[in-house]
Amino acid sequence: MKPLFAALSLLLVAGCAPGISPQRPAHESPVRIPSVSPYPALKRALDAFLPDTLFPPSNAAIRIISLTDGETLYDLNGGLALTPASNQKLFTSACALSKLGPAFLFRTRVFVDTSSPARIIVRGSGDPMLTTRDIDTLAAAIRSAVSPAISWTVAGDLSVFDDLNRGSGWTWDGEPDPTEMSISPLSLNGNTVRILVRPGGRPGDSARVEVDPPTSYVQIENTATTDTAGSTSTIEVSRNWREHLNSITVKGAISPPDTLIDATLSIADPHWYTLTVLREKLEARGLRCSGILLDTVPHGAPEIARCERRLDSVLTYMNLVSDNLSAENVLKTLAAEKTGIPGSAVAGAEVVRQFLAGIGIDTTRMVIADGSGVSRYNLTSAGAVTTLLAAMRGRTDLFPAWYATLPLAGVSGTVSARMRGTTAQGNLRAKTGTLRGVSSLSGYVTSADGEELAFSMLMQHYPARAREYRRVQDRIGAFLAGLRRSAF
16 A cells, blocks of 8 residues: 555655745755654655645654554654743643643632631632632632621731742743733632733824733723824833833724723732732622731631632643643642641652652653643653553543643644635644744544544744645644555
8 A cells, every 4th residue: 555655745745835945056965854753654654744835944843643542653853852832731741640630629718717807818729710700709708707807817828839920931021911820829810910901082182001910900001093094003001010010001092993992910019909908809799908018827827718729720721721821730739738837849840850750751852841842941852752652541540630631633622724615624632832933733633543642743943924834733743643554
């Protein structure tokens, strides 16, 4: 059947990349792809997906393995250390499932102390998915459990984590991007706020600005105006992050056809944000609150309310939408649970490193700087990722929960719009990874023969647009979904 694969490879070469020119200047020679495969026809077919207009100047590392017999079907720079971006979340989530179990609970607990000053104390445990609705529920429970005749101070207990609110190697200008939020054991709404901008009644009127959730924690400086119908909106929404302030500026003009401009920004000192919103909710329910502060829960203080969230739901959210706060809080939670509080990213990284070494990964050839992949200090290889994928496939007790966290091609999460209309749709599950100049895709796919494959594709150092590299990944993913080893 090898001639069939040879014919297939010729077709792939002829039409490998619409929109990407396969030509290079006449004085440059074609670059030989240093890939290896026990199946020459398969090697030619996969090589054809890597146009020499993209590789080089960029780096690519690809490894594809069979989960049926463990054979490496294709390898290109599989041992090369590269930046994984959010593929780092695969290591974090696999370790958390293994060390903590899917039923582990993040508990946001509320205690009361009637000594002077009377305090309502919220102990955060790193729940990254706490929402305004959860705060409403806690406020209702608190209101029914404490006396309205007392003036209460709302306190936050942050003792479960250390006080480093940024990841190692995170860029200084990452704020106020919501994906580079501050890290806190007492988080709310991903440690972000939404700013909603709408036109005023007539041209020249001030634009209308709302904060979600409504809170005094942020201050709005609104100089935006309403433009004439049909004009192009020029609204800019930002936060004064250089001075570590929560003052938000809204400027420019909004055209009446734009009924809503929705922006999400990270906020500084998110624990104060959480406590402020809780105090406002309590005051709205008739409790008198004299202020907020940081404190620890005294011995013997009774618990009056709590919010719980399972680890498997956090990991599903983390991997499906590639949520960075979830990954960082999970990493510090690993440290707190396995090495003692306060949990730190450094201690959490060591827990992950030991887990990876235990499944046969050479951790001396990688760097674990954070849990999310935001840091460019992280280094790993396609070989390490596929080793992890194979090891997790062998964990029959954990694999269903792990597999469910991964986005499904053409259906859900960060690959919901990718590989639609191909054999990979509804089949391939994979974690994406994106930084400027970095694109990764690693996961599982079932071939046309019903064979389970694991793959990792790490691509970086490219000056072109990321979508060109995602297109290459998608074509390889669709090819693997239609692969028949009987054709070898």
